[in-house]
Amino acid sequence: xxxxxxxxxxxxxxxxxxxxxxxxxxxxxxxxxxxxxxxxxxxxxxxxxxxxxxxxxxxxxxxxxxxxxxxxxxxxxxxxxxxxxxxxxxxxxxxxxxxxxxxxxxxxxxxxxxxxxxxxxxxxxxxxxxxxxxxxxxxxxxxxxxxxxxxxxxxxxxxxxxxxxxxxxxxxxxxxxxxxxxxxxxxxxxxxxxxxxxxxxxxxxxxxxxxxxxxxxxxxxxxxxxxxxxxxxxxxxxxxxxxxxxxxxxxxxxxxxxxxxxxxxxxxxxxxxxxxxxxxxxxxxx
Amino acid sequence: xxxxxxxxxxxxxxxxxxxxxxxxxxxxxxxxxxxxxxxxxxxxxxxxxxxxxxxxxxxxxxxxxxxxxxxxxxxxxxxxxxxxxxxxxxxxxxxxxxxxxxxxxxxxxxxxxxxxxxxxxxxxxxxxxxxxxxxxxxxxxxxxxxxxxxxxxxxxxxxxxxxxxxxxxxxxxxxxxxxxxxxxxxxxxxxxxxxxxxxxxxxxxxxxxxxxxxxxxx
Numbered sequence: 001x002x003x004x005x006x007x008x009x010x011x012x013x014x015x016x017x018x019x020x021x022x023x024x025x026x027x028x029x030x031x032x033x034x035x036x037x038x039x040x041x042x043x044x045x046x047x048x049x050x051x052x053x054x055x056x057x058x059x060x061x062x063x064x065x066x067x068x069x070x071x072x073x074x075x076x077x078x079x080x081x082x083x084x085x086x087x088x089x090x091x092x093x094x095x096x097x098x099x100x101x102x103x104x105x106x107x108x109x110x111x112x113x114x115x116x117x118x119x120x121x122x123x124x125x126x127x128x129x130x131x132x133x134x135x136x137x138x139x140x141x142x143x144x145x146x147x148x149x150x151x152x153x154x155x156x157x158x159x160x161x162x163x164x165x166x167x168x169x170x171x172x173x174x175x176x177x178x179x180x181x182x183x184x185x186x187x188x189x190x191x192x193x194x195x196x197x198x199x200x201x202x203x204x205x206x207x208x209x210x211x212x213x214x215x216x217x218x219x220x221x222x223x224x225x226x227x228x229x230x231x232x233x234x235x236x237x238x239x240x241x242x243x244x245x246x247x248x249x250x251x252x253x254x255x256x257x258x259x260x261x262x263x264x265x266x267x268x269x270x271x272x273x274x275x276x277x278x279x280x281x282x283x284x285x286x
Numbered sequence: 287x288x289x290x291x292x293x294x295x296x297x298x299x300x301x302x303x304x305x306x307x308x309x310x311x312x313x314x315x316x317x318x319x320x321x322x323x324x325x326x327x328x329x330x331x332x333x334x335x336x337x338x339x340x341x342x343x344x345x346x347x348x349x350x351x352x353x354x355x356x357x358x359x360x361x362x363x364x365x366x367x368x369x370x371x372x373x374x375x376x377x378x379x380x381x382x383x384x385x386x387x388x389x390x391x392x393x394x395x396x397x398x399x400x401x402x403x404x405x406x407x408x409x410x411x412x413x414x415x416x417x418x419x420x421x422x423x424x425x426x427x428x429x430x431x432x433x434x435x436x437x438x439x440x441x442x443x444x445x446x447x448x449x450x451x452x453x454x455x456x457x458x459x460x461x462x463x464x465x466x467x468x469x470x471x472x473x474x475x476x477x478x479x480x481x482x483x484x485x486x487x488x489x490x491x492x493x494x495x496x497x498x499x500x501x502x503x504x
Binding site: 116117194199200203204206207208210211213214216217218220221222224225226227228229230231232 | 415
């Protein structure tokens, strides 16, 4: 098996206090300070060498203070089962869609005015007048649909590959909560342009909430901040859309990824356990 | 290593008493401080969380003042058809605070009190889309999910669960005024305003309790 291209620095993190500083650590060998020549001296080498060494020094400085490299190597260079395929990228794709939504959302917030009388005009201005506004808003609008599609495909992959089974049930539950929160993002974001479509769609959505028995009527009043859509309804949806739910989603994504790294991923169901080399299994038993 | 060996043989080495120990204590000093610290943290979190939640939930207990809006002289409205009027139900939010109302005079054949004016809300009782009065059919028709109501606003087709809402009316100084919204049962008995999708009358009154944000039934 070919050796993994692990940067020399990442192979064995230096403990704080162990050895000397990065620049004078010649006694620790080539692997320690990552210098390709191994003697740690800065003699020879052109500008490129200096830049390389500088970058490595910065990484070493950070690592000796955070101890992050074992964590990062464990996360980025972890082993994955045989049979891992493109379906396993759906989670990362969803994460990318979320990151794109977060980024474009932050910049849309610079032009958007969450007020019943101003919202539509601010969206029109953002779309028609602001440089690349149509593009950024388009990314956010279509990215929302993309994220919903990807997150459901990701759930389908998890389901059909049986990856929700022990010990990964909790991660399934977290994932379902993430789907619900993503749908809440879709619902609350839909009102924000405050055109006819968003207005009436939100009326219908809130009345669906209101038609639940006993708590429904109060829930609808809570969502609207009153018995009718009023001046505080739109800011309320805006706050939920850009602060409350994204915060919860970010926290839950952290927990989701932690469990993925901690528990590892599953092999696809068509890869049978006995298809692995005999020696590997013996090693596992021993 | 010596301690480990001792444990294996089943003897535990005596630990020295912690600082502040006295005979008969039920809780160590360390334990007491842990409980006190967590209790303080709990108090701090509650002191912030309760007002914040109350702040967000408060609007469901807040009833706006009754507002009456003139829609013209009573003679403008007849008993055999509806006339549209646009009223403002929420101030300060521009067009989104306005709604269309269909108004007619009471008729001796249909209404108990023919001297009253009937103001019917365009809010569909299914999910709140705006209904339209179609003169040729004499019906109210909803564009969203096909709800149909007769001339009085009673359901004659589609998914709506109760007749169309109405607004209170009165005549002040020769001007017909439209006031707070109320809902009606299938027999057109007035009840406190409900949201679309909520049944009215009988046991439904308990499943869809009245909300503090709405005006009492007339």
